[in-house]
Amino acid sequence: xxxxxxxxxxxxxxxxxxxxxxxxxxxxxxxxxxxxxxxxxxxxxxxxxxxxxxxxxxxxxxxxxxxxxxxxxxxxxxxxxxxxxxxxxxxxxxxxxxxxxxxxxxxxxxxxxxxxxxxx
Numbered sequence: 001x002x003x004x005x006x007x008x009x010x011x012x013x014x015x016x017x018x019x020x021x022x023x024x025x026x027x028x029x030x031x032x033x034x035x036x037x038x039x040x041x042x043x044x045x046x047x048x049x050x051x052x053x054x055x056x057x058x059x060x061x062x063x064x065x066x067x068x069x070x071x072x073x074x075x076x077x078x079x080x081x082x083x084x085x086x087x088x089x090x091x092x093x094x095x096x097x098x099x100x101x102x103x104x105x106x107x108x109x110x111x112x113x114x115x116x117x118x119x120x
Contacts, residue, residue: 023052034109037091037099045089046076046108049099057089061112076111 001009035049037057047060061076079086102109 034102034112035099036102036108038097039091040095040097045079046102046112047079055091055093055096055099057091060089063108076108 033048034046037045037049037055039045044063045057045060046063048058050056050058057079060079062079062082063074064077065072065074067073079089104110
């Protein structure tokens with residue numbers, strides 16, 4: 001190969017690598033925002049969510065409710081405290097009803113941030 005062809009190949013590889021990295025960071029989203037994931041079976045999970053290469057919950061909590069209809073009680077259970085204690089959860093998109101970011105004004109968001117600041 002001559003230098004011109006080699007330079008073209010190298011530049012092409014560099015451009016593809018830059019496009020791949022940019023797409024990865026763009027699709028990954030900002031990993032500091034809290035999001036909610038609601039599943040078809042009624043389970044509700046909260047934590048940081050990334051979507052590339054698949055939907056993954058990091059540092060998650062499960063929202064659990066108990067009691068009767070007149071006096072329901074709810075709590076956030078850190079997945080790290082579950083008996084099966086997963087590091088991350090990967091979700092099947094077919095089981096997800098919806099997911100999205102939590103508002104900073106939501107009760108769940110404040111509860112998690114308060115708990116995180118108490119640990120620090």
